[in-house]
Amino acid sequence: MSRTLPQAKTDAPMPAITPGERNRSLLAEVKKRSGTDFNRCFQCRSCANGCPFVQAMDHPPNAVLRLLQYGLDQQVLECNTIWVCVGCHTCSSQCPMAIDIAAVMDTLRLLAMERGAAIAKPNILDFHEEVLHSLQRYGRAHKLGIMWHYKLQTRRWFSDMDTGLKMLAHRKLELRPSRVQAIDEITGLFKCYWGESR
Amino acid sequence: MSNSEQLDFSYFPGCSMATTAAESNASLMKAARVLGFNLIELEDWNCCGSSSASTLCKDLALGMAARNLSLAPAGRPLVAMCPRCLLYLRRAQARLRQDPEIRRELEERWQRPIPLDLEIMHFLEVMARFGLDRLRQSVKRSLKGLKFVPYYGCTVFGPPDLEREKHYQGEMENILKVLEAQPLIGAYTHRCCGSFLSATDPELVTPLVNEIIDSAVAAGAHCLVTSCAMCQLNLEIRCSSRIKLPIFHFSEVLGLGLGAEDYEGWFIRHLVDPRPLLHNLALVA
Incomplete structure (x- = not known):
């Protein structure tokens, strides 16, 4: 394989597996929920070569599809690939077999949470939850508040401070949130994520 | 001015346009007017x-x-400026069309109908469909000499589940030409x-942003013009390359061409100040 292509981090060989013996319930569930049939994948790596974030992933997107086909469910649900993916759909648009790979990643994130898998990038989940708090409170995203709470959560106080200060200096971060008036039309929607408790 | 009749649209600003990208919102309002x-x-x-x-x-x-x-009142199209907002609004509409049960539930919750035939479009589509002749008749300031790279970002081309929707490849170029x-x-x-x-x-983001900006520098660009407010912000705050190019919102360039004079308020909010470039090219006084 060419050295010049961007590579995902893992190149250690995996233990031998016997596909026929595996339970493939996750595979079926992902196909159903993502509406995507990825049996057409022939491992051409177009998705991996085009993915802007492949170097930060422990498995390239094509390998995630392969792991799914092999029934290696835990490796799939606990890999960081599914969290590093932001859904830019570059993979989906350039797949020669028209597989919507981003939709598969989207479904895998939900399944990882539903099945209680270890979240490979907990800071990203924290961030999304802080955004949800802000939306629930104001109906709109208050970026300064989101970043404040996110920093509180991840304790990364001083990382990236200069960017925040520059944004404040250019009035890019509003001190006060912009609010929805009829907020009670929105708060009830959040029960489907937090449950009845909030 | 012969800008025939006024066209009405519902407008969904979204959180970025309302806050971090308020300069894009202001210039959009100006241009649209x-x-x-x-x-x-x-x-x-x-x-x-x-x-x-x-x-x-x-x-x-x-x-x-x-x-x-x-x-959104029925009968006039809903316009968004943020590609992600556009995507999520369209996706919701597609799902409501497929799932009358959920639609009924939400309509009961809010005691309002949700129009399923509402046309949802990006402002680029408004320009492409209704704007070019109007623009030709209203140009006040030539931007001759300004070399730009159009930067659409990932979303405005539409993810595959919406691929039958309008694509915008080339529209920014057509409009700004x-x-x-x-x-x-x-x-x-x-x-x-x-x-x-x-x-x-x-x-993880800085190397990617640098590649984007460096590619524009190598192409000989003075600046990038983007159709997405989040892209604009990320390209500005995450670039660590030696040469940092100004990143314009598409609406700002449009506003300048239509003769806006209140651009100072837009450009002081940029982390890479575009004013020296505009002065060097003698595009503004």
Whole structure:
């Protein structure tokens, strides 16, 4: 394989597996929920070569599809690939077999949470939850508040401070949130994520 | 001015346009007014749900986007400026069309109908369909000499589940050529800007942003022009290359060409000040 292509981090060989013996319930569930049939994948790596974030992933997107086909469910649900993916759909648009790979990643994130898998990038989940708090409170995203709470959560106080200060200096971060008036039309929607408790 | 009749649209600003990209909103309003587009802000709109609701809970994401659809009066198209907002609004509409049960439930919740035939479009589409002649008649300031790379980002071309919707490849170039600005080819025009990883993992985003900006520098560009407010922000705050190019919102360039004089208020909000460039090219006084 060419050295010049961007590579995902893992190149250690995996233990031998016997596909026929595996339970493939996750595979079926992902196909159903993502509406995507990825049996057409022939491992051409177009998705991996085009993915802007492949170097930060422990498995390239094509390998995630392969792991799914092999029934290696835990490796799939606990890999960081599914969290590093932001859904830019570059993979989906350039797949020669028209597989919507981003939709598969989207479904895998939900399944990882539903099945209680270890979240490979907990800071990203924290961030999304802080955004949800802000939306629930104001109906709109208050970026300064989101970043404040996110920093509180991840304790990364001083990382990236200069960017925040520059944004404040250019009035890019509003001190006060912009609010929805009829907020009670929105708060009830959040029960489907937090449950009845909030 | 012969900008025939005024056209009415509902307008969904979204959180970025209302806050971090207020300069894009201001310039958009200015340009739209001159062109005879009446953008009527959706009353009491809420966040479209963004990537976060979409990642964590599909029903929540649907609910957030659908409430905005329920606020839109039937009979006039809904215009968004943020490609992600556009995506989530359209996705919600597509799901409501397929699932009458959920639609009924949400309509009961808010005691309002949700129009399923509402046309939802990006402002680029408004320009492409109704704006070019109006623009030709209203140009006040030539941008001759301004070499730009159009930067669309990843979303405005539409993910596969919406691929039958309008694509916008080339529209920014067509529109800004009317102002005599010069589009360049050979740079990254729709590579992802890093999205929310810019907040959570900036060290992953900086090399990507640098590649995008460096490619524009190599193409000989003076600046990039973007159709997405989040891209604009990420390209500005995450670039560590030696040469940093100004990143314009598409609406700002449009506003300049239509003769806006209140651009100071837009450009002081940029982290890479575009004013020296505009002065050097003698495009503004």
